[in-house]
Amino acid sequence: MKFSTIQLGTNKIEIFNSYLGKETIQLNGETVSKKKSITGATHTFTIIEEDRTVPCKIILGYGANGVVMDFYKDGIPIIKSPRSSLLVLFFISLFIVFGVIMQIVYHNY
16 A cells, blocks of 8 residues: 655655555656565665756654654655654563463463
8 A cells, every 4th residue: 555655856756565564665656666574674766856866765664653754865854754662562562461371371280
C-alpha cells in the first residue's frame, strides 16, 4: 500500500510499505530501491535536479503512531518524523508475558 508521496520539482517519489515488511521506493514510476524489513530500512538513491545528480536517503521505521519516515536530500533533512521506543516496549511486554506464562506452566508441574 502507498505510504507517502513526495513531489520535488519534476521528481515524484512514492513510498510503498506492506504489512509483511516489503518496502519499495519509486522515482517517477520506476523502482529505485526495494528492501524487506520488519523494523524499517534505509533506502538510498539519486535524483536529477537542474542537470545535477543529487543523493537522497529515505529511512522508514516505527513510531508511536505507526510507520514513520525521514527523508534526506543532499544530506539535508527534508522530513524528520518523531521516533519512539514503541517497538522496544512491545518486545519487552511480549518477553514479560512469555515469562509469566512459563512460570504458570512450570508451577503446575
